Amino acid sequence: MRKPPHVIEIFLNPGEFYFGDRDVRIRTILGSCVSxxxxxxxxxxxGMCHYMLPSRQGRETRLADGKYAxxxxxxxFEEIRRSGTALEDYEVKLFGGGNMFQRQVDAGQSHIGIKNAEAGRHLLKHHGLRAASxxxxxxxxxxxxxxxxSGHVWVRQFAPKGVEYCNGS
Incomplete structure (x- = not known):
């Protein structure tokens, strides 16, 4: 699929999400966060979301916050409902959950990135979805x-000592 002549570039900060059409490219930078x-x-x-934490852990509020998985x-999902489409017609991909602290990497310790990744996988399974990539x-x-x-997602991971790899899925 060819790139549209006029592309709208959207940058997501932590806690943000965006849902759009074929003229949109969404980009973000993830550490321990997940998209x-x-x-x-x-x-x-x-669309794409960029969440920071698995859940609120008991903090009550009436407004949904994109910081939590x-x-x-x-x-x-609300944007999908508004579009009049069915969730099962969507291809799902999951990215991020890196460890940002070298000492934890060296020690093989658990970290928030792992918890965020597990939360994403759990939520997809709970909603009957399976990540294509x-x-x-x-x-x-x-x-x-x-x-x-095109549905393509390009990922470049930067390890503490430089670029680790680049892949498109």
Whole structure:
């Protein structure tokens, strides 16, 4: 699929999400955070969230907050409902959950990135979804680029000692 002549570039900060159409490219930078992409291959619409934590852990509020995995995914699901499409028609991908602290990497310790990745996998399974692709864990941060016109997601992971790899899925 060819790049549209006029691309709208959206940058997601932690706690943000975006849902749009074929003229949109979404990008973000992930450390221990996780992004989930949802893409409708026939209609060329989709979205991405960038969550920071698995859950609120008992803190009550009435407004959904994209900082938390379950609420961020719920915000994307609401956009899908508004579009009049069915969740099962979307391709799902999952990225991030890196370890940003070298001492934890060296010691093989658990960290928030692992918890965020596990939360994403659990939520997808809970909603009957399966990731078509994922790039989770490891050390360092990632840049993520999602082209809604094609459904391609480009990921580059930067390990503490330099670029580890680049892949497109």
């Amino acid at each position: 989930i992409t949802l893409w409708h291959p026939k209609l060329l619409i989709g 379950d609420e961020a995914l719920g915000l994307l 994922e790039d989770l864990g490891g050390a360092g941060h990632r840049t993520v680029l999602f082209d809604i016109w």
